[in-house]
Amino acid sequence: MNEIFNEMYADGDTVRTHYSPYSDWLAATAPDRIREKLVEADALFRRAGITFAVYGDETGTERLIPFDIVPRIIPAAEWEFLQRGLRQRVTALNAFLHDVYHDQEILRAGRIPAEQVLCNVQYRPEMQGIDVPMDVYAHIAGIDLVRAGAGEYYVLEDNLRVPSGVSYMLEDRKAMMRLFPELFARYNVAPVEHYPDLLLETLRSVAPAGVRDPTVVLLTPGAHNSAYFEHAFLAQQMGIELVEGQDLFVDDEIVYMRTTQGPRRVDVIYRRIDDDFIDPLAFRPDSMLGVPGLLTAYRAGRVTISNAVGTGIADDKSTYPYVPEMIRFYLGEEPVLANVPTWILRRPEDLAYVLGHLDELVVKEVHGAGGYGMLIGPRASRAEIEEFRTRIVADPARYIAQPTLALSSCPTFVDSGLAPRHVDLRPFVLSGRDVVMVPGGLTRVALREGSLVVNSSQGGGTKDTWILAC
Amino acid sequence: MLSRTADHLYWMARYTERAENLARMLDVNCRMTLLRQEEDVVRRRWTSTLATVGQLEPFLAARGTVSQSAAIDWISFERSNPGSIEQCLDRARENAHAVRGTLTSETWETLNSTWLEIRGFRRDTVSAQALANFFEWVKFRSHLARGVIQGTMLHDDALDFTWLGTYLERADNTARILDARFEMLAEDAANSDDAGDYYEWSALLRSVSAFEIYRKVYRDLITPRRVAELLILRESMPRALRHCMSRVHQVLVKVANDRSTETLRRAGEIDASLQYGRIDDMLATGLRRYLSHFLSRTGDLGTRIASDFLVSDATG
Numbered sequence: 023m024n025e026i027f028n029e030m031y032a033d034g035d036t037v038r039t040h041y042s043p044y045s046d047w048l049a050a051t052a053p054d055r056i057r058e059k060l061v062e063a064d065a066l067f068r069r070a071g072i073t074f075a076v077y078g079d080e081t082g083t084e085r086l087i088p089f090d091i092v093p094r095i096i097p098a099a100e101w102e103f104l105q106r107g108l109r110q111r112v113t114a115l116n117a118f119l120h121d122v123y124h125d126q127e128i129l130r131a132g133r134i135p136a137e138q139v140l141c142n143v144q145y146r147p148e149m150q151g152i153d154v155p156m157d158v159y160a161h162i163a164g165i166d167l168v169r170a171g172a173g174e175y176y177v178l179e180d181n182l183r184v185p186s187g188v189s190y191m192l193e194d195r196k197a198m199m200r201l202f203p204e205l206f207a208r209y210n211v212a213p214v215e216h217y218p219d220l221l222l223e224t225l226r227s228v229a230p231a232g233v234r235d236p237t238v239v240l241l242t243p244g245a246h247n248s249a250y251f252e253h254a255f256l257a258q259q260m261g262i263e264l265v266e267g268q269d270l271f272v273d274d275e276i277v278y279m280r281t282t283q284g285p286r287r288v289d290v291i292y293r294r295i296d297d298d299f300i301d302p303l304a305f306r307p308d309s310m311l312g313v314p315g316l317l318t319a320y321r322a323g324r325v326t327i328s329n330a331v332g333t334g335i336a337d338d339k340s341t342y343p344y345v346p347e348m349i350r351f352y353l354g355e356e357p358v359l360a361n362v363p364t365w366i367l368r369r370p371e372d373l374a375y376v377l378g379h380l381d382e383l384v385v386k387e388v389h390g391a392g393g394y395g396m397l398i399g400p401r402a403s404r405a406e407i408e409e410f411r412t413r414i415v416a417d418p419a420r421y422i423a424q425p426t427l428a429l430s431s432c433p434t435f436v437d438s439g440l441a442p443r444h445v446d447l448r449p450f451v452l453s454g455r456d457v458v459m460v461p462g463g464l465t466r467v468a469l470r471e472g473s474l475v476v477n478s479s480q481g482g483g484t485k486d487t488w489i490l491a492c
Numbered sequence: 493m494l495s496r497t498a499d500h501l502y503w504m505a506r507y508t509e510r511a512e513n514l515a516r517m518l519d520v521n522c523r524m525t526l527l528r529q530e531e532d533v534v535r536r537r538w539t540s541t542l543a544t545v546g547q548l549e550p551f552l553a554a555r556g557t558v559s560q561s562a563a564i565d566w567i568s569f570e571r572s573n574p575g576s577i578e579q580c581l582d583r584a585r586e587n588a589h590a591v592r593g594t595l596t597s598e599t600w601e602t603l604n605s606t607w608l609e610i611r612g613f614r615r616d617t618v619s620a621q622a623l624a625n626f627f628e629w630v631k632f633r634s635h636l637a638r639g640v641i642q643g644t645m646l647h648d649d650a651l652d653f654t655w656l657g658t659y660l661e662r663a664d665n666t667a668r669i670l671d672a673r674f675e676m677l678a679e680d681a682a683n684s685d686d687a688g689d690y691y692e693w694s695a696l697l698r699s700v701s702a703f704e705i706y707r708k709v710y711r712d713l714i715t716p717r718r719v720a721e722l723l724i725l726r727e728s729m730p731r732a733l734r735h736c737m738s739r740v741h742q743v744l745v746k747v748a749n750d751r752s753t754e755t756l757r758r759a760g761e762i763d764a765s766l767q768y769g770r771i772d773d774m775l776a777t778g779l780r781r782y783l784s785h786f787l788s789r790t791g792d793l794g795t796r797i798a799s800d801f802l803v804s805d806a807t808g
Contacts, residue, residue: 069608070604245589245590258592258594264497265496280496281494281495282493282495282747282801
């Protein structure tokens with residue numbers, strides 16, 4: 023897996039067919055004009071306040087997520103394949119969640135070790151035996167895909183709790199259309215702008231049974247959250263109220279919001295707050311963000327929480343290696359999308375292998391997120407490796423290991439001009455009455471040369487993603 | 493709509509309006525001091541201005557003695573002063589940020605740009621010309637915000653609470669400006685000449701964009717009685733107390749809920765007293781007494797609006 027797949031060039035200078043109109047345009051466009059457009063793009067994002075707050079930054083400054091103007095282009099046939107795989111994977115993940123919180127057949131069949139699920143902190147006993155509308159738990163799933171050496175796709179991870187980034191997908195498209203309208207004349211790019219409609223439709227479809235015209239709200243931790251821009255953006259695009267915990271209250275197992283005209287009933291809560299914080303009575307008592315009594319109302323089926331409580335058990339990194347098995351078990355199909363080969367360090371033979379190859383592998387903490395708590399062997403110092411080794415030996419079950427994937431790269435504008443930078447892709451899959459998605463997703467790009475970390479909190483940027491219509 | 497959302501919109505509007513009126517007051521003061529340079533008059537003017545905006549005590553605590561440049565700096569840019577123009581614009585933006593989903597993107601971008609741009613004004617290089625430009629800029633950002641709100645926002649209760657904040661704040665500010673000016677003039681009355689008076693009154697009118705309006709309405713000499721009548725009782729004058737309170741009353745009728753009956757009654761009472769009031773009666777009882785009573789009534793209205801609509805108790 024050492025070869026790096028370049029999204030634009032087949033080998034050296036040969037431009038891949040689907041990139042050739044772009045390449046022609048680039049060759050015919052003066053570098054100064056591109057520079058101007060970069061400045062314009064920056065102003066556009068800044069004026070619109072498309073920013074994210076950085077945790078641990080004392081000054082409380084808001085930063086722009088760098089936006090790159092070279093699109094990530096994916097041919098129609100490739101997207102067809104990805105879409106099939108995404109639909110299959112998310113369907114299986116939802117089936118797994120329903121099973122785990124009901125009869126646990128997959129555990130009884132021994133396909134996934136029972137203790138691996140039941141002793142996991144992400145397993146929520148509060149959800150055991152609770153029915154959710156349509157049996158769907160992960161209404162919004164962000165599936166991270168990467169491409170390796172020969173251009174083959176892998177699922178890097180499933181995000182089933184509160185996946186974010188979709189607003190950047192939409193804003194990136196808006197910016198590209200504004201900055202480079204002429205490119206859209208050269209390409210037939212599939213639209214993504216209807217995402218908020220699909221999301222609202224999905225959320226309404228999972229309202230508690232019997233509610234005719236459900237009231238949907240988006241629950242945010244507040245204006246100081248790093249993803250607040252996205253919360254406000256989505257609420258506005260869907261035309262629903264953006265609420266904070268203090269705006270909601272529960273009375274006799276019914277959830278209301280406080281309005282200028284008195285209490286108004288709420289049926290579906292699209293929450294952008296982690297499980298731990300949604301109800302101080304049920305989870306963290308120190309949470310100021312949640313709504314006391316919400317879980318009781320939820321368990322009584324009086325309100326839908328989206329994503330459901332307890333989805334973390336399905337996207338936990340220790341569960342990840344078993345997803346192909348879930349697909350076979352629930353759907354009787356072979357997985358369309360491959361997993362990255364993964365060593366499960368709770369297994370002694372895997373542990374032994376990994377400890378002997380730490381300098382080649384990526385080791386991840388199973389509950390880590392955002393690129394934190396991770397060792398990238400080939401880039402780590404001796405000392406870092408040894409420090410990680412001590413941590414692994416102390417608690418092997420907390421870690422998994424994967425080969426260092428040579429993430430595909432895409433030309434990107436950096437200070438020195440156009441240069442290849444590693445990218446991934448996060449499509450957003452919506453599950454309600456149906457499983458739907460808009461063609462595309464968020465392409466994240468690691469802006470530091472050679473870096474494989476695409477997370478915005480660690481210097482990642484974004485690109486518009488073009489799925490070509492057939 | 494959510495009580496919290498209404499609260500943010502209301503304060504977004506109040507702070508925007510407040511920043512504008514502060515700029516108006518400062519602008520007129522600066523112009524007046526170009527005319528009359530006696531040091532004690534200038535100091536008294538700025539002392540009175542600081543008192544008008546309720547900032548005299550914190551100013552004296554922080555800066556010691558009153559001077560023109562210190563007062564301008566304090567009211568315009570001082571970050572530790574929650575009532576400075578800079579802080580008002582910061583709070584307007586912060587409130588807008590909290591409800592940006594309720595605002596149109598144009599409205600949000602306008603307030604956000606204002607907030608971004610105020611950093612471009614350097615407080616340490618304040619020539620008279622630069623200051624005039626700054627005050628002008630603040631006024632026009634406020635005009636722009638109002639125009640964008642008017643021209644793009646859905647005419648629903650979000651807009652109602654925005655106007656409620658705008659007009660209540662404006663009524664308060666106009667009353668304060670009048671009060672301060674009448675105080676200065678009363679004290680000066682004994683030793684001022686007519687020309688000085690003329691400039692004082694025309695400055696007051698200009699500070700509320702009423703100079704040309706005065707000419708148009710009265711086509712006559714500027715007299716304190718007419719100035720008071722114009723700025724208190726004239727319905728068609730957009731910064732007059734009557735105009736503002738009539739709008740406040742209208743909005744409260746529209747957004748009324750089952751707790752707001754008394755608030756609505758009090759707003760109606762103020763509105764009616766302005767509608768049927770006579771300037772001679774007000775002058776007879778003493779204009780400053782009238783204005784301070786008015787300010788306490790609008791203050792009370794603000795408190796009642798907050799408890800009826802903006803911060804709900806546990807059961808809504």
